[in-house]
Amino acid sequence: MQNDILSSEFANSPELVEKLYQYGIAKTYREGDHILNENASIRSIPIIMKGMIKVIRTDEAGREILLYYIKAGESCIMSFLGGMHNEKSIVKAEVEEDTEILFLPVDKASLLITQYPEWLDYIFKLYHKRFEELLDIINAIAFKKVDERLLDLLNKKSELTHSSIIVITHEQLANELGTVRVVVSRLLKQLEESGKLKLSRNKIALL
DSSP, X not given: OOOSHHHHHTTTOHHHHHHHHHHOEEEEEOTTOEEEOTTOBOOEEEXXXXXXXXXXXXXXXXXXXXXXXXXXXXXXXXXXXXXXXXXXXXXXXXXXXXXXXXXXXXXXXXXXXXXXHHHHHHHHHHHHHHHHHHHHHHHHHHHSOHHHHXXXXXXXXXXXXXXXXEEOOHHHHHHHHTSOHHHHHHHHHHHHHTTSEEEETTEEEEO
């Protein structure tokens, strides 16, 4: 599974890249697979080598909301922090598209912090990025209407997949927005009537 993604991320530290591959365990997942569930023990840190996963939070009533996506070359900072402090996961991670992941044991991730400044810098950069994304989620929930959030989510998915055609169900969109399917279906129809998108079975084309 080894490719150039880590060599690009840590271009100035080939020794670190070698250690990541030495300590890491490579696994492949299909779209829809779960790699982490809420309340699960965190024994390793996922580094996405190819593909993409989404991180979701679920409330007591079972309603979900999308927190952020993790792309190739990135990791899950919540897994890292939880693993470092021997805490249970407070989120779940689901594969958005077929994905290859390098799992780095928590103890090795901690060890690398003491040995490679580049690894610590990588962790801090991820923390900063996720913090900003979570602030965006809070702002969207507090100040934006659901139709604005829906269109923002569709544009985000289009940007991540490099395609104007998004394959997804209304139920999936509702889950990611933390709302119900009937609301999403109504808003999508309104967006279609306003010329912003075109609907077909399990597909949305942004115009």
